[in-house]
Amino acid sequence: MSCFPLTIHSRKLGVLGLASLRDNLPSEDDLVLLTQIASQVAVAVDNARSHNEIAKLKDTLSKEKLYLEEEIRSQHNFGEVIGNSPALCKVLKQVEIAAPSDATVLVLGETGTGKELVARAVHRLSSRREGNFIKLNCAAIPTGLLESELFGHEKGAFTGAIAQRIGRFEVANGGTIFLDEIGEIPLELQTKLLRVLQEREFERLGSSRTLRTDARLIAATNRDLEAMVSEQKFRSDLFFRLNVFPVHVPPLRERQGDIPVLVRHFTHQFSRRMNRLIETIPSAAMDALCRYHWPGNIRELQNVIERAVIISTGPVLSVDVADLKFSEAHRVVGKTTSSKPPINGALHDVLEQSEREQILKALEQCDWIVAGQRGAAAHLGMKRSTLQQRIRKLGIVRRSG
Numbered sequence: 001m002s003c004f005p006l007t008i009h010s011r012k013l014g015v016l017g018l019a020s021l022r023d024n025l026p027s028e029d030d031l032v033l034l035t036q037i038a039s040q041v042a043v044a045v046d047n048a049r050s051h052n053e054i055a056k057l058k059d060t061l062s063k064e065k066l067y068l069e070e071e072i073r074s075q076h077n078f079g080e081v082i083g084n085s086p087a088l089c090k091v092l093k094q095v096e097i098a099a100p101s102d103a104t105v106l107v108l109g110e111t112g113t114g115k116e117l118v119a120r121a122v123h124r125l126s127s128r129r130e131g132n133f134i135k136l137n138c139a140a141i142p143t144g145l146l147e148s149e150l151f152g153h154e155k156g157a158f159t160g161a162i163a164q165r166i167g168r169f170e171v172a173n174g175g176t177i178f179l180d181e182i183g184e185i186p187l188e189l190q191t192k193l194l195r196v197l198q199e200r201e202f203e204r205l206g207s208s209r210t211l212r213t214d215a216r217l218i219a220a221t222n223r224d225l226e227a228m229v230s231e232q233k234f235r236s237d238l239f240f241r242l243n244v245f246p247v248h249v250p251p252l253r254e255r256q257g258d259i260p261v262l263v264r265h266f267t268h269q270f271s272r273r274m275n276r277l278i279e280t281i282p283s284a285a286m287d288a289l290c291r292y293h294w295p296g297n298i299r300e301l302q303n304v305i306e307r308a309v310i311i312s313t314g315p316v317l318s319v320d321v322a323d324l325k326f327s328e329a330h331r332v333v334g335k336t337t338s339s340k341p342p343i344n345g346a347l348h349d350v351l352e353q354s355e356r357e358q359i360l361k362a363l364e365q366c367d368w369i370v371a372g373q374r375g376a377a378a379h380l381g382m383k384r385s386t387l388q389q390r391i392r393k394l395g396i397v398r399r400s401g
Contacts, residue, residue, distance in 0.1 A: 042112045056133075059126050083255060087250040093247075104241065107219070107246075109249030115222075118249055119218040134168045136150070145322070148161075148167070153167075153205035154204055154207045156206060169215050177215045177217055183234065200214065231277055252297045278315055278317050279319065282319075289304075305317075355390070366379055371384045
């Protein structure tokens with residue numbers, strides 16, 4: 001029996017063994033021919049292996065395509081958690097502790113506090129950082145479709161299921177799945193979610209085949225799950241399974257030291273996106289933004305700064321919140337939860353008073369000259385017409401004497 005190694009590019013793929021019914025050894029010409037045949041077989045084996053690998057990768061990509069494209073298109077508030085206040089540092093310390101483990105993390109906090117950013121930080125610091133980070137807002141999916149989103153479905157599983165769909169737990173295998181607003185999951189689906197957490201297995205809708213997943217779960221909610229458990233609106237066993245490592249994200253009113261950093265970050269972010277050049281943030285405006293209670297937290301601050309960048313016509317950020325009309329509910333939130341209640345209960349009042357003081361100071365320094373290089377408009381970095389309009393709107397008049 002003659003053996004010929006199957007090698008290609010210095011890689012050994014196997015051995016080609018040939019047996020002969022004749023007693024005599026193969027001739028030199030036979031050996032040359034068989035060596036050439038072995039070389040061609042090696043190429044064929046290598047191509048077959050490559051084809052199988054490509055087929056597997058193609059199948060994986062087809063499963064992940066929808067979710068990965070969604071991740072690429074989405075615009076996150078920040079690339080990372082921003083701030084250095086004691087309240088935020090406490091959260092980041094908890095993230096560092098929880099990330100290396102595979103424990104389920106429950107991120108708690110008000111709407112707009114950046115719970116998704118905390119979840120992403122946990123994923124980035126974990127051993128699963130090379131895997132997928134798959135997110136799902138449970139409140140944004142109709143109840144009837146939520147199970148399909150989580151676990152997938154087979155073709156024909158229900159009306160409208162015209163093709164097989166891979167669920168998020170399957171795509172997140174080896175990575176992390178982030179379920180936002182988990183308090184919105186209906187009771188009948190909570191049992192199946194509990195099974196995934198405990199047994200790591202599930203079935204697609206319309207299929208009896210059990211699938212396994214090695215996905216780490218990070219959940220988030222702005223609701224009081226313990227109260228929901230007592231009201232029998234949330235399963236107690238699922239709550240205890242989720243509450244392995246709770247992380248409380250503080251509201252912005254408890255992170256007032258981070259507001260200037262966030263204001264500068266958002267100003268830079270939006271000015272760059274809109275091709276604007278904003279070099280100055282008035283100190284009076286910054287002071288007012290820091291004193292406001294922000295019922296909508298970071299998301300509200302982001303919206304205010306984006307609007308300010310849009311209306312700014314020069315290098316100075318123009319924070320005009322005349323259009324903001326806060327409800328009484330927001331004012332009550334501010335009074336009951338803020339340790340430093342805002343002036344007059346609304347950002348509009350705070351900013352208007354600060355703007356009035358700033359303009360008055362500039363006018364007095366410039367001897368009430370508005371236009372020109374030494375006028376108040378140039379001092380404030382505003383157009384003359386804009387300053388005159390603001391003077392009329394604020395009812396500013398020169399004091400006699």
